Amino acid sequence: MKPTGPLPPEFAHQTGVLHIAGRSAEDWVTEAGDTPLFVYDLAIVEARIARFRAAMPAIDLHYAIKANPHPGLLGAIGGLVDGLDVASAGELRAAIGVKPAAAISFAGPGKRDDELALAIGAGATLNVESEGEAARALAIGERLEIVPRLAIRVNPDVELRGSGMKMGGRPSPFGVDAVRAAALVRTVRAGGADWRGFHIYAGSQALDAGAIVETQAATLALAARLADEAGAVPPLVNLGGGFGVPYFAGDRPLAVEAVGAALGEALAQRPEVLAGSRFAIELGRWLVAEAGVYLTRIVDRKESQGETFLVVDGGLNHQLAASGNFGTVVRRNYPLALASRMGAGADETVSVVGPLCTPLDRLGDRVALPHAAAGDLVAIFLAGAYGASASPAAFLGHPPAAELLADHC
């Protein structure tokens, strides 16, 4: 038997039939018309946003669309956050419908001229990733006769300890090295751009508040040093994100309040050069991951050489990360449950596999579950981020999963 991750707090204490936003799992299937499907509970996202606001009242909150670009969810979140962070022209177009361009920033190491022109034309902020990109943005601004809004993305010389995905402290395609950042600020200001500040992202999916506190303090110090060097006050410092969620057995939730308290103190004592700056934190996964549930129905129950398999009708074509094939070295089990038997004790050890004709399509590896049969629904949790949009939907020609928003309206 291998352990599964912890259920999000909104689901951990349910017994009997799984309810999402007050409606039973089968109710959601009826609304979707078929399995498999994703359900996103907006109330859970709202609770995360409220928790962030309470913990960090002075900090702007940005939503990183890449975590979940579902239009309904994006529209709702857009009204609750201060900014939207996008990573492609497609995401930029989606964001423009939701938020004023001045509240949108665009990061990404490979922005093409057409993407730069779209952003500059719309008035969004470009998080510039290199000297070459800055030069292209300035030239495009000149050609369009629009003053480009440019922030400098910095490859920090610190990394986020314990993060699932390190993006600082090493050679990186993201941003310019800290030693060259102040010079680039001077270049873009001299080039006539509206300089918007710094974007500094050191890593993601960290659960250790101490590590985040430490990284934020180092990021703040770096921003102050760069502002001094550049001789200019950054209007906004995007401190990055990195707030993780507990996916796997043994993971503990991030103590966001501890992060907020430490950041509040650090900001109160910040160097004079940053006195007039605003600060933002950019979150994707932490806001939406726990709000999503993936529901898939058992098609077959079978035995092979002493192992029991529950074959479900959805798999890595919709939930690649849950199969352990996206950014993980060792496959571990996401939290999952039988939707009809929440809170029930385990009767047996089974493997939950998807319908794809590949051994990679495994959603639960030797997990302990109550007895299940064909027709039962399996719920995979933590499906709200990097699920539907981050999976190879066309692989093997199955239909896409439905995506439903539970918005309490």
Next chain:
Amino acid sequence: MKPTGPLPPEFAHQTGVLHIAGRSAEDWVTEAGDTPLFVYDLAIVEARIARFRAAMPAIDLHYAIKANPHPGLLGAIGGLVDGLDVASAGELRAAIGVKPAAAISFAGPGKRDDELALAIGAGATLNVESEGEAARALAIGERLEIVPRLAIRVNPDVELRGSGMKMGGRPSPFGVDAVRAAALVRTVRAGGADWRGFHIYAGSQALDAGAIVETQAATLALAARLADEAGAVPPLVNLGGGFGVPYFAGDRPLAVEAVGAALGEALAQRPEVLAGSRFAIELGRWLVAEAGVYLTRIVDRKESQGETFLVVDGGLNHQLAASGNFGTVVRRNYPLALASRMGAGADETVSVVGPLCTPLDRLGDRVALPHAAAGDLVAIFLAGAYGASASPAAFLGHPPAAELLADHC
């Protein structure tokens, strides 16, 4: 510096500008209208099919659509092979337009009732994966008043040594254990089905001819034993596939002729019970992988802490496997080249990264290349199988890659 895999023979000796099917890489970009794009050279697929036919003249050749379902490619291949193997209702619908239903077989561990009904209604063969699925197929056949064509997929008690993806010799969601297969043959025959034989798939992506020969011999022996036990002659024995292609440094091409020679001998001496059987080999990757090239343009060239990055406009959203995030434990470099400098010596060590805002998006990790600049095209080879259709195309909102077929017409 880390090594890259070997270029396919059709490209390995080119110098200067990369040509695909006689046209330059930039020509293909012009036809596509933009980068990034996949080009599939049908002549290379035809060469692989011809090589197979010469090596194994008595064996049916099936194409496993999952490797590349591009409609033009599928249509062309359909006319050159004896059967199409599908793994979903979507693939079945695509195959029905290309090949008579009697030449189509449908495998997959989680077939739903609607998928079974579609296959039975069309007259395709179902590779039955469990006793439960067999019972459902028989019931649906009765309801539709159509005799279902059923083959038994067997989880073999042998594995394919050295295969990248083992699918036999262990507990498996695929097929029924060998010890129960003969009983299931009797059940489906007694239930009125048209029993089509066995489907036995022991693994994939093997480069060692000796291992494939050994597995095929064991598979043949297993089929004979099961036929004896079942008291019936299988019309067709699908011996599986498993023919690999060299992706990585040190990989050597599979000696297909050695496999064919050994299989020919084994078949000449096969047990009497299989005297009236046909035999098929099911190939996907080996037929199409080397025919595909992914072309992506350098958007930026940048330095960070002593490392040089070439940022290209396509990445894991189109070519997940090349980024090392699909079915691989240790990331290794696919073969790649500068499309304008084929055969040129290396000037420097660089990393080739895609445009996605994630460190996972790396197509070449510290590879040796001639000097390259923004605007140059990078070619990633081995892009014909498990590329466009097996990647998270929606991730981060970039457009899909174009897919072009070079068909010499």
